[in-house]
Amino acid sequence: MKDFKTEDTWMVFKILGEFVDGFETLRKLGPAVSMFGGARFPEDSREYRLALEVAEALAREGYAVITGGGPGIMEAANRGAAMADAPSVGLLIELPWETSANPFVNVQVDFDYFFARKVMFMRYAQAYVVMPGGFGTLDEMFEALTLIQTAKIKNFPVILVDSPFWAGLISWIKDTLLVRKTISEKDLVLWKMADSAEEVVAILREARAKAGESDQSSGAGTREGLDGANREIPSRAPRPRPAPRSSVLDPRVADAPPPAWEGPPAPEGTGRVRRKTKRR
Numbered sequence: 241m242k243d244f245k246t247e248d249t250w251m252v253f254k255i256l257g258e259f260v261d262g263f264e265t266l267r268k269l270g271p272a273v274s275m276f277g278g279a280r281f282p283e284d285s286r287e288y289r290l291a292l293e294v295a296e297a298l299a300r301e302g303y304a305v306i307t308g309g310g311p312g313i314m315e316a317a318n319r320g321a322a323m324a325d326a327p328s329v330g331l332l333i334e335l336p337w338e339t340s341a342n343p344f345v346n347v348q349v350d351f352d353y354f355f356a357r358k359v360m361f362m363r364y365a366q367a368y369v370v371m372p373g374g375f376g377t378l379d380e381m382f383e384a385l386t387l388i389q390t391a392k393i394k395n396f397p398v399i400l401v402d403s404p405f406w407a408g409l410i411s412w413i414k415d416t417l418l419v420r421k422t423i424s425e426k427d428l429v430l431w432k433m434a435d436s437a438e439e440v441v442a443i444l445r446e447a448r449a450k451a452g453e454s455d456q457s458s459g460a461g462t463r464e465g466l467d468g469a470n471r472e473i474p475s476r477a478p479r480p481r482p483a484p485r486s487s488v489l490d491p492r493v494a495d496a497p498p499p500a501w502e503g504p505p506a507p508e509g510t511g512r513v514r515r516k517t518k519r520r
Contacts, residue, residue: 273298369399
């Protein structure tokens with residue numbers, strides 16, 4: 241007979257390992273934006289090209305780009321970041337149809353559990369850019385909106401890109417959720433709409449300026465994020481990628497200074513910083 245109690249105990253250690261890997265790999269990442277979007281868009285689609293342009297523009301503003309590491313919009317976003325010589329992060333989830341990261345990821349963390357992966361998306365980003373996508377994209381978008389609405393994280397920008405794609409959902413939110421009072425009028429300002437890379441960058445610059453004014457008036461130099469983590473106000477200077485570490489628990493190398501950024505990876509994906517929890 242299967243011992244479920246023992247299996248649950250081992251699951252705790254596996255979950256802990258995923259959090260440790262994520263925290264130790266991303267904690268020195270610097271300013272970053274999480275980009276969400278569907279895996280089913282081909283390379284020649286308008287959505288793919290738009291995601292690539294947005295990610296490249298963000299990278300040139302000094303942000304690392306964090307995605308799910310898969311194909312479609314995620315690949316386009318990682319590709320755009322790599323084109324600008326920026327950290328291109330892939331938080332890969334183990335799925336039957338997605339067994340490896342796209343070739344433009346140069347910082348990789350592997351997960352079995354969606355909830356552990358979502359913590360990394362939220363914790364290490366100063367903004368969330370939502371491209372067209374399916375259930376997974378909606379899940380990540382509403383996770384960010386819920387955390388902001390409930391004041392679990394600061395009011396970082398949530399930017400929905402491609403307004404025609406989102407028009408039906410926004411109408412339903414206004415005509416159903418608001419009318420039936422399951423949300424408040426003030427919740428309608430939790431997101432912004434954009435249709436180009438230039439508009440996304442403009443929204444982030446405005447948010448950055450407001451954050452700087454707020455911090456100057458309060459005497460603070462950081463912004464509080466998920467679970468009280470302090471994160472720097474993003475600067476426009478590109479940040480280097482985290483230094484590779486032989487073990488996330490090895491104190492001899494945990495605080496080693498990061499090397500100079502060496503540019504995007506080869507198409508085969510060589511030279512990645514990769515963290516992988518042992519499967520049990």
